[in-house]
Amino acid sequence: MILLFLSSGLFLGWSLGANDAANVFGTAVGSKMVSFKKAAFIAGFFVIVGSVVQGAGATRTLGDLGAVNAIAGSFTVALSAAFTVYWMTKLKIPVSTSQAIVGAIIGWNFYSGFQTNYHSLSKIVSTWVFGPVLGAIFSIIIILVIKISIKHSKINLLKLDQLIRIALILTGAFGAYSLGANNIANVVGVFVNAVSFKPLDLGIITLSGMQQIFLAGSIAIAIGIVTYSKRVMETVGTNIMHLSSESAIAVVLAHSLVLFIFSSQSLSNLFVNIGLPPIPLVPVSSSQVIIGAIIGIGLLKGGRGIQYKVLGEISLGWLLTPILAGVFAFFALFFMNNVFNQEVYKKADYSNVKKYPVPETVNNVIKANEDSILKAGLKSATAKIVRFDSSLKVDKKRTNFKNAMNSQKSGENKLKQKIKNQYYIILSLSILLFISLIGIYYLRIKYKNSTNLKE
Amino acid sequence: MAFLFKKIDSIILMINDFFDTIDQGTLIFKEGINNYLGNDKEDFSKNISRIGKLESKADTLKRQIINKVYVQSLLPQYRGDILRLLEKTDEILDKMKETLNQFDVEKPGITKDLHSEYIKLTESSVLSVESLIPALRAYFDDVGSVKDKVHRVYFYENEADQTGESLKRKIFKLKDLKLSEKQHLRFFAAHIENLSDYAKIVADIVAIASIQRII
The missing domain is CATH 1.20.5 (Single alpha-helices involved in coiled-coils or other helix-helix interfaces)
Known part of the structure; x- marks a missing residue:
């Protein structure tokens, strides 16, 4: 029964794997620098590692926004987010799973009568804006460092190609790890408060209940990567991003750093220890950070060829996706509760x-x-x-x-x-x-x- | 680090060998023209045989490099440019071999008073090709310095053009030659001059390809 309810989250995971793995390995595979098989294996493996090891931070923030506490509710929230993503993709409006799931959680809050934590909400929304901006800043810094290093090292073109290939694989692996760490919250984060598994002892490590849910979600992402991301990767590599390999490294590394920063508890603790404010651990849109990073490269080249229309569409997505997902979730929860007679939330604990x-x-x-x-x-x-x-x-x-x-x-x-x-x-x-x-x-x-x- | 470049090193060696072969070809070509004008038939035929071997070696190297680059999926972004560069550079050696063969087959009767002009034209053309080789090597090793090297190619190409024109004018001013003989001599002057034009074409390609790499 739990697996049946988890299915909507697993579907979200599959679609995330199919689409967002292209952000990490798209250019490398599209330009034939790395074979799809190699990319899929590395991405799948590191997504799972990232999710299980570092997925808790961003999930906690989603839990603060609204702790979905009944499994039928979690199923409906994830399904509403998935439906929103599917529908908006069909309408060709840029959409992010992160924004859809946040909207759906707020929809659940409205339906169940739980208070929405506006502090968490403002933290999440500000990160949606900061993510791409940070991506742009990082990509500019990284590409400048790469260009200066290449200029001064006077390395042979073929040797450089070999190094770029290795760098693409390493940044891709880091990107997949960060994607898993940051975006697993979108996939199965809503199930964490509703399902409790006993800790699983695997001999070397013991997986907590939460980690087991993350493992299931990340396996769904990995399946999405293996089964459906090839075409997306080839499209990204050949049609959309006309980037040099050096720029591709900068873009993927910038994206990975942003996702890592917004999901690393240790980094946040380090910030606090040195007297800085903690980093909000929030699931951010991988695609939007990538777009931000590409715009950064474009700005460095003088801003020619940047499609500012894309920025407008992203902003439209920020507004439209959560509202739509919230409304879908509200009505879906109503149906689930009254038509299918499922408990979509546990009553408020009055204490x-x-x-x-x-x-x-x-x-x-x-x-x-x-x-x-x-x-x-x-x-x-x-x-x-x-x-x-x-x-x-x-x-x-x-x-x-x-x-x-x-x-x-x-x-x-x-x-x-x-x-x-x-x-x-x-x-x-x-x-x-x-x-x-x-x-x-x-x-x-x-x-x-x-x-x-x-x- | 060396283990990372194990596969690559052999291709780098082949590319360097290819450029060495072209460079040697220019020297043989210059020597061949001088031997023809000096009526040193034995050395001239040796020059023809050596340039033939060099041309065949360059062809083999070019094919091997292209094969390796494609089979190992190397340089996906630049291999189109590299393929064109190797093809066009190889064509220069082909043209040198062809010109020397034409000298051998058609045996143009170049009068003594035209010798210095022919030698000057050959030197300018050969210098333009020789100046191209460092620019080509720089494309692989130090892309930033390509533009500092290609300007020499344009300089010698211009000089070859001027020498060629003055040689042709001189040929047609000669009174004791028939028109057919003048046309024959002009044909050989044009052939030697064309080498610098080919060098200029490759210089243009390498200059654009280097800009693409820098941006």
Whole structure:
């Protein structure tokens, strides 16, 4: 049953492997510098290692945003994100799994009535902007270092080619590791709070429950790489990125560094130790960081040939993807809950909600009665019940208990009312979104026709 | 580090050998023209035989280099440029061999007063080819210095053009030769002059290819 529910996350993983491995090995494979078999093996292996070893950081941030606590809910959230990615890809709007999953989690928060952690949300959204910018800065620095080193070393072209080949493999492996470490949160992060596995002892290492989920997700990514990424890699290498091998190294290394930085707990701790603010550990869009890095190379060459339209499309994706995924998730959770009768969230633990300290009061009343029964030294069950009943009849205690019960009920009513209000908000939002999507769809068709005419 | 370049070293050696062969070819060509003009038939025929061997060696080396580069998927971005460079450079040696053969077969009757002009033309043409070889080597070893080397090729090509033109004018001013003889001499002057034009074509290719590598 767990595997069935995990399937949506595994599908997300497969599509991530099929698409994003091209960011890491696309140029190398497309330009025939590295064979696809070699690239697929290295990428698959390092994605798994990165996910299992370093996947927890970014996953924790997603958990802070919204801890999906029922497996059917996790399944629906991941499925909604996957559907959003699929649909927007079909519409040819640039889309990121990271943004889709964040939107879907917020959709779950709205549906379940859990508070969205706006601090985490702002951290995540700011990283979406900083990721590509950081990618551009890193790629500029790296390409300058490479160019200066080549100029001063006066190495033979064939030897340089050999070194570039090795560098492409190494940066690709690092890229795959970082991709796994950072993006595994998108794939199976929503399942972490809903599923608990016992630690698995493999002899050399012991995998925690979370790591086992990461392992399953990363294997799905690796399968995506092996089965479907070849065509994407060849397209990326030959059609989209007309980069020299040196630039390809700079772009992939910049991308890998950005993904690594936003997923490394140790680096974040190091920052804190030297008095700097901690690094937010957030899943970032691999494709958007790559685009940022390529723009960095383009800027270094004087900014010629940069398609600024792509930047506009990315910004549109930042706005549209989470909203769409959130609305999909909300409705999908409604169906899952009411039509398929599945528990998509576990009710709020009131002990954590300071507004409703009711259960504590009820417990106190019960505990006080239990204490009095114990003190009285009653042994038979009937005597205990009589004593308990009589104690409840004491006006003061009874009033307390009634108040406590009423307060609990009013708490639940408030929660229901809140959910109802949010439901109406989402409904009206979705209508607005639907209208705006029709508009975007119309614009895209119009734009497509105009470019066809130009051609 | 050496183990990393084990496969590559043999190709680097072959490329260097190829350029050495072209360089030797230019020397033989110059010597051949001088021997023809000096009527040293024995040495001239030796020159023809040696340039033939060098041409065949260059052909073999070129094919081996291209085969290795493609089979081992080396230099995917630059192999198109490299293939063109090797082809065009090899053509220069082919033309040298062909010109010497034409001297041998057609035996043009070059009058003594034209000898110095022919020698000057040969020197300019050969110098343009000789200047090309360091530029070609620089494309592989020190791409930044290619542009510092190709300008010599353009200089000698220009000089060969001027010498060629003055030689042709001199040929057609000669009164004791028939028009057919003048045309025959002009034909040989043009052949020698053409070598510098071929060198210029390769210089253009290497200059553009080096810019592509630098950007």
